[in-house]
Amino acid sequence: MTEEIEQIARRYARYTALGALVIAGVWHIGYDLTVTITGWSAFRWPLLAAGAWVLYSVIFVIGALSLSRTSRGPARIRELALAALVVDIAVILACRPGELLGISDWAWGSVGWLAVMLTWNRPRWRAEIIAFLAANAGIMLAAMAVAGSFDRVSIAKYLVVIAGGVTMQLGYTAGCHMLRARAEETVLLARRLAADDAWRESAQSIHTDRLRRYEAIRDVAESLLKQLADGADPGSPCVRADCTAGAMRLRRLITEREDVPDALVSVLRERIDAAERRRVLVTAPPFGESMPVLPDGVREDLLRAPVRALDGALSRARVTVSAMSTMVSVAVVADNEDLPISPTPVREASGVVVTYQRQGGEVWVNSIWEGP
Numbered sequence: 001m002t003e004e005i006e007q008i009a010r011r012y013a014r015y016t017a018l019g020a021l022v023i024a025g026v027w028h029i030g031y032d033l034t035v036t037i038t039g040w041s042a043f044r045w046p047l048l049a050a051g052a053w054v055l056y057s058v059i060f061v062i063g064a065l066s067l068s069r070t071s072r073g074p075a076r077i078r079e080l081a082l083a084a085l086v087v088d089i090a091v092i093l094a095c096r097p098g099e100l101l102g103i104s105d106w107a108w109g110s111v112g113w114l115a116v117m118l119t120w121n122r123p124r125w126r127a128e129i130i131a132f133l134a135a136n137a138g139i140m141l142a143a144m145a146v147a148g149s150f151d152r153v154s155i156a157k158y159l160v161v162i163a164g165g166v167t168m169q170l171g172y173t174a175g176c177h178m179l180r181a182r183a184e185e186t187v188l189l190a191r192r193l194a195a196d197d198a199w200r201e202s203a204q205s206i207h208t209d210r211l212r213r214y215e216a217i218r219d220v221a222e223s224l225l226k227q228l229a230d231g232a233d234p235g236s237p238c239v240r241a242d243c244t245a246g247a248m249r250l251r252r253l254i255t256e257r258e259d260v261p262d263a264l265v266s267v268l269r270e271r272i273d274a275a276e277r278r279r280v281l282v283t284a285p286p287f288g289e290s291m292p293v294l295p296d297g298v299r300e301d302l303l304r305a306p307v308r309a310l311d312g313a314l315s316r317a318r319v320t321v322s323a324m325s326t327m328v329s330v331a332v333v334a335d336n337e338d339l340p341i342s343p344t345p346v347r348e349a350s351g352v353v354v355t356y357q358r359q360g361g362e363v364w365v366n367s368i369w370e371g372p
Helices: 002-038 046-070 078-094 107-118 125-147 152-229 237-254 263-277 298-311
Strands: 281-283 316-324 327-334 353-359 362-370
Touching: 002 046, 002 107, 002 152, 046 078, 046 107, 078 107, 078 125, 107 125, 107 152, 125 152, 152 237, 152 263, 237 281, 263 281, 263 298, 263 316, 263 327, 298 316, 298 327, 298 353, 298 362
Parallel strands: 281 316
Antiparallel strands: 316 327, 327 362, 353 362
């Protein structure tokens, strides 16, 4: 479910960006090109207007490539924004004074869509697009002042075009940003809910496993008490060994501090339980806290040799796990006489280093992984 919601959020980001691209492209070809061609004779310098159209197209292509690849405007837009304003100025100069604010003066209403593309989904998009639109409006106002087009009709026409263009451009940008923001909030909420569900499932799994082991310890204790009640000798080595093993299992269960099950720890506990069912006396200090995330293959290489030593233990074993943020060590000392050992450390492909040492009837196996 979380992956599906994240895909929806990515689609919102991508298709709103492509929408801005389509609007700017259709506007530029459908309106700007048509006006430039049909009004060729109305321009004072038509080649300058054509050059402005080409420059607009170049800026559009650069912005379109960035939007299609990253759903975001280009990394550096200052030069492109200045070039877009140059398009505005060039078309104003290409027009005859009487055509100012007319149909032929297409750039000042159109370059705003370039600003939408260039500032799309950038960290400071609000300030950038507002600054661009304000500069565009100021350029047109200055051109009107130079041309002497400050009559009421011209000012009203100016305000209508500015208000309409800014409303469409800012409205589309702000509306799409709101959609993306809501989609991202939904993704974050879905992740939190998924994490809460995983935590609850983990807690339930740990609780169930502890109840199972408490039940096993209770059965052992009940069996021992029944033996003692039937006259078993408390000083018997067999009875004392069973009592010690039960006490050690209970102590280990009480001192566990794991809140989330770890795969490495779970495997070790299963093998410890299996060894104890074979009446092997296993000593294991508390472990399972602050276990780092292990790369693929590391956990298997860490466990392989120590588990073999534990599985072959005859009567006693000690298991220790040490962990830090970039290091995990698993060690087993066991009276295992059949385990083949290497006189030199063995380095696995995952980076795990396994060291063996034998003394008397005991073997010590230590596998250690150190991250970067």
